[in-house]
Amino acid sequence: MPPAIPPAERLLNLVIALVNTPGRMTKEQVRASVAGYGDARSDEAFERMFERDKDTLRDLGMPVLTVTHAGHGDDIGYRIDTAHWSLPPIELTAAELGVLALAAQVWQDQSLRADSTRALTKLRAVGEAPEAHDLVAGLAPRVRAGGDAFAPLVDAVQNRQAVRFTYHAATTGEVRERRVEPWKLLARRGGWVLLARDRDRDASRSFRLSRIRGPVRPVGGPGGFAPPTVQELAEASRAWMGGDGPDRTALLAVTPQRAGALRARATTVPDNAVLPAGAADVLAGRDLVAVPYRLDWELAEEVVAYGDAVVVLDPPQVRDAVVGMLRVAATLDRLRPPGAAHLAARHDDVEEARGA
Amino acid sequence: MPERASDRLVRMLGMIAYLERHDDVPVEQVAAQFGVTPEQVMADVDTLWVTGTPGYLPDDLIDFDASSYEQGVVRLTEGRGMTRPLRLGPREGVALLAALRSLAALRPALDAQSAAALDSALAKVQAATGDAAAGVPVEVVLQVDATPAVAAAIGTALAGRRRLRLRYVDASDVLSERDVDPVRLVSQDEHSYLLAWSLAADAERKFRVDRIVEATVLADAASEHPVSDDADGFHPDASGELVTVRLAGRARWVAESVPVESTRELPDGAFEVDLRVVQPSWLRHLLLQVAEEVLDVRPPHVAQDTATAARAALEAYAPLLGPTTGEA
Structure with a gap:
């Protein structure tokens, strides 16, 4: 038995096959002819492998099209749409690549870091020369990880898909489910915050990601809500980012x-x-x-x-x-009864921005 | 951790596109271009060499010039239609673009050439991401709270490996002057600091850039120093006094953004944090900020210290507050 073909090689063979196919390839053709898929031990193992690989290619930005044969509705084939394969014609200088390499270091979050690193790899292909580091020596920009809720929320914002999650409200200690239309994720003042429209309250709210408990689940399909207007978004983020006006x-x-x-x-x-x-x-x-x-x-x-x-x-x-x-x-050294903590009203923005 | 297959796939495709545009590239240069070792480049070329279209006969495969390769030079002779650079995936574009935009905060620390590179890189990546650029779902503001002159001096010293003279105000509001060899400027979403070797202390120190009043680039070259790898982490200092603060739930951000030794949950959403306090002024600052959520502080002298400071400050405000609202 020949040695198993490594996954990267199998994926590369699949990409080359789907780019070069004159029409399309069915799953059966892939299994029979693309190197690496003959290793699958059963129909189920092949199905899983092929579906996962197809998702991987799409995640990497490859336009994998589903092509049905005229007259045979359930006969599905695939090809890669080469017209939508390429980067626009750009070239990057060594200094520009150096800046991009610095940007790729920003994220401490694993999924964001993996995404930005892959983007950098793709752009290195159109770089004139290896990146220059000396221009940005000693700079270490960092943004902390957003936790498990982060990646699904980025996708949900991008796909305009409503989500639900359990949230621990700091103000009241209340823990309950929220259904929201996610607008934007902000990192500011030491934590990640989701700006969203709370469907139950019909108003914009901000949520600290560190207080989301358990998984983030989709509600309905992609494109499930209208994006916020520029004004709505500006208002929701004002307490966090400050206004657009001058200092x-x-x-x-x-x-x-x-x-x-x-x-x-x-x-x-x-x-x-x-x-x-x-x-x-x-x-x-x-x-x-x-x-x-x-x-x-x-x-x-x-x-x-x-x-x-x-x-x-x-x-x-x-x-x-x-x-x-x-x-x-000034009253901190006097005995205060429990529960009498909220003596003075602070500016509303403070609570809003602290994500209470 | 072994490399993920998808990352290797993207690099191998990138190499084909790169080699299509550059003839006869030494293995070392391909390695530098893609940020990997020459051994990895050779492993990738070996894999590319055996991939191709179904059939996998010699004419179906990606091919390189074998005699150049023996000399350590890579020349692509057959790309099997894979020679165009792959576009960015939607999440990739967003991740890189949001990171690039956050770097705008570093602009005062960049020289003219680097700032121009930042601008042009941003424009090109924006062009490369197309529609996705308009609605980037992630926004980050790095807090580089240095004055422009201080940021420029730090940037110059780091880029040119020069010594810096800092006038620095510590957390107790005491101004001092010290010479340091800068190591790196760590800019974060919360605040930024300069990690540097303090010559007087002969040890690494962190300087919050918003407390650097003045920075002067000296003629001396900076020396190399043994900076520890985890120097960037903040660790509770075991030598400090143990202070316990009980807080109402809405001061939750304290537990999330201050280096606490431990946190205990209490009924009604309240909680307690244990802090190791080296500088009393730092704790006073914190307690003044969250006073309204503070339920209890132990030991009691800490609360007295903060309350006394607050009463003195209210006294200072008395002329502005008028007779009916003034109180102390």
Whole structure:
């Protein structure tokens, strides 16, 4: 008995056969003539092998067509559509390939990393020269893995297929099934988040992938919902990504020699800056510092850490958010009854963005 | 882990397309082009040589020039219709495109040539993915919170292997100056840091780039240092004080984004985390952020420290708050 043909070689033989066939090949023809399939020990083993290989080729981007014979409806054959086989005509320089190799390292998630690595392999075929690493030496971009829910959700977003999953809501501790139309996956501030329309609440919601329990299951077929409008998507992601507009500027009163990290980002205080009543008292012994920022709650959380070394003068909503956090924190050393934790209302965005 | 058959298949198809465009390529150069060893290239060529269309007679097979191959040079003589480069699969295009887009955050650390390469690579991959480019389902923002000048200095020092002088504000808000040999800039979705060898400490250190106030590229070349492989991981420091914080469920992100030693679930969705605290200011920062969800802190002096800091800060706000709302 000849040695078994390795899977990569069998797959390559199948691809070459399906590209070169004048019309189409039926399963039986594949089994009888393509090297590697004669190894199958039974009809069932061959069926499984062939179906899996066909899926593999399609996953790799090969246009495997199903061709039925006129007059014989149940007589199915296959061929590869060579008209849709190729990359568009591009060539990549060594520097461009170097950037692509850096991009392929971004994902810590296994499935994304495998996909981007294969994309890189394909593009290396149209590279003029091996990739240049020196331009991007020492850079290590990384995005953490999204867990088991990640790959099925990427597919569901791409195919516009609704899904259901069990979700552990942090706000209430409630664990229940959600049925959602998945819009987009975001990695921001230390975790993966799904933006989606919650079908039961008929509203957009964000879900932390780390709180999805168990499998993600499809509901209905592909193309099962209308994609979100640009505006819907922008609104859903605002708490996470900030608006599209330019950075805003906050005015802070900072104790001398303190908050060097904030000062490093400082810009010139605008001429038209309006200070609130009482600012003069706060600024006695403090410097006026203007700092650009994107999200109110992000700045508030950063500033509150400096205690009395940084006082927010403007905008008022950031100042109020900081004062709210401080008022609660000021009671931390007093005994509080269980369940009385939610004393002050924080900005809604915070909860939204924390994926509560 | 052995290579997956699909990955090897894609590389072998890539090699045929590449060799169709490049005559007489040394095995080593094919290896460099595809990021594998010369031995792997030879194994791939051997496999390609025996594949082809059914029948598998000599004229059916992919073929190479045997005499060149004996000299270690690969020349494709028959591609069996497989010489055009394969398009990207939908998930492949998305994965690479989303990663490329995230690299935009690194732009301040790139020189003009690299930035141009990033732009043109993005444009070409976008063209290669076609329709899929419009609705990329994954979006990542790397947080490179350095000022443009600091990012540029780090990028220059890394690319040119030069020493850096940093003015750095630590978690206790204390500014110091130190010379370091940069190892790598690790940029993540949460925050970014520079892994570097601190010459004063003679040890590897991580510097959050948003706390680097100033970075100056020095004339000295950076030296090689024994940086550990797992230097990028954050590990709880066993020498720190053990602090236990009980939190309401909606502060769940704390357990997910702070290096906790252990987590315990409690009724009503609440939970407890054990933290090893080396820098009290770091913990104070955390507690001020999540104060509203904090149910209990042990030992008690930690809660007192945070509450005292909060009261002092409220005092500072008093002139802005007016008589009715001011309280401390």
